[in-house]
Amino acid sequence: MSRTITRSPQDSPEAGQNSESVLSHGLKQRHLSMIALGGVIGAGLFVGSGVGIAAAGPAIVLLFMGTGALVMLIMRMLGEMSAARPSTGSFSVHAEEEIGSWAGTTSGWMYWLMLCAGVAAEATAAGTIMHSWVSFIPAYGWVALFMVFFCASNLTAVKNFGEFEFWFSAVKVAAIVAFLVLGVLGILGVFGSAPGTSHLTGHGGFFPTGAAGLAAGLLTTISGFAGLETVTIAAAESDNPSRNVARAVRTAVWRIAVFYIGSMAVVVTLVPWNDPKVAKEGPYVTVLDQLGIPAAGTIMQIVVLVALLSAMNANIYGSSRMAYSLVNRGQGPRFLGKVTRGVPAAAVLASCVFGFVAVIAGIVWPDTVFAWLLNIAGCSVLVVWSIVCLTQLKMRRRLERETPELLSVRMWGFPYLTWLTLAAILGVFAVMASNADGRHQLIGTAVVVAVLAGAGHLKQRRDRRAAESA
Secondary structure, eight states, X not given: OOOOOOOOTTTSOOTXXXXXXXXXXXXXXXXXXXXXXXXXXXXXXXXXXXXXXXXXXXXXXXXXXXXXXXXXXXXXXHHHHHHHSOOTTTHHHHHHHHTOHHHHHHHHHHHHHHHHHHHHHHHHHHHHHHHHHSTXXXXXXHHHHHHHHHXXXXXXXXXXXHHHHHHHHHHHHHHHHHHHHHHHHHHTTTTSSOOTTHHHHSTTOSSTTHHHHHHHHHHHHHHHHTTTTHHHHHGGGBSSHHHHHHHXXXXXXXXXXXXXXXXXXXXXHHSOTTOHHHHHTOHHHHHHHHTTXXXXXXXXXXXXXXXXXXXXXXXXXXHHHHHHXXXXXXXXXGGGGOOBTTBOHHHHHHHHHHHHHHHHHHHHSTTTHHHHHHHHHHHXXXXXXXXXXXXXXXXXXXXXXXXXXXXXXXXXXXXXXXXXXXXXXXXXXXHHHTSHHHHHHHHHHHHHHHHHHHHHHHHHHXXXXXXXXX
């Protein structure tokens, strides 16, 4: 017997529903294309990758290749499901339909938590950069200004989010392309003597820190990819959701390969992996200094600031839409479902407030509450990806049986690559469990998952009883 599909109001508004309670469709193809393109270029790549290089050495290139392949497979699964059934709740809606309320609740609220924690971390880092330039305004003052600005912009028409993200992404793409061009010229010896393979094989070899370094670098590379899923959420507010999300996902492969793997290869070829500046100042600043580019530090600070503001903007958007979808499916407080002029205003405000409270926690309790929040957020993406795999396994078989014409995007090598992806995610969990810091993250995440899954299971039972008594 086929499963009855339930839809959120965004998917199929009920008869007679006021149009004011439905989200608008103000995003265009150019917005989605640039969101998808810029989505793979974040502060984690420009700054956080330095920590990964310091941990794993030149082998960071292999880690990014492996992690990039994993992300490509996840995005392909998301593309298949979102192109077939576009939804503001994306994977959370699909998980509820295919697995049950507990899966939709868990994946949706874990993703919301991850994005809100990201807003806090990005706002804090952006405030620190601005304070270093304009010191008479404290860092927390800049944080407040950024939070108010992006909250206000997300409370207006969705096209404003699209425009901000379009231009933010354009700056990031231009910066990374320029870096890659300069890096290749440096490798060829245009700016001095060509380094050859001296930095790849010297300083302890290609695997200087062994398995322990690879394990530490693995977690850093994975966190750098978190948030790419937002494009499948944004697609539901575009003029042609199915077509637009299909286009965005189909071109994700070369973006990841060029931007992440290419730039990491340039970095470890041009500078020693154990140069203290790589982790302290960032790999891109270190490379540009090595090439003799004037004002390299200032240039990269501007680019990093743009990347942080872009991530803030996208995370506020993504978290508000996920919260809106969840509450409209009865998986959260109803007041968050209020829509004003096509925008989920209550959900935007709630996401911003949570993010600002997290910022305060980072100031007052940086080593306890804030550290705990970031640890759980770091694991959240792995939980979400696991549920995505399980959802796609069920949804693909049902679509092939019932509506094969909806499969405009197909997961490669189904079901083998889906199972392989799930096994790889479980392998990452195993690596985390092998060290103390990873175990602490897993324990905290397990508690949150248990609470969310339990709440979702109770709703599932209530719904089943209500259906049986009807």
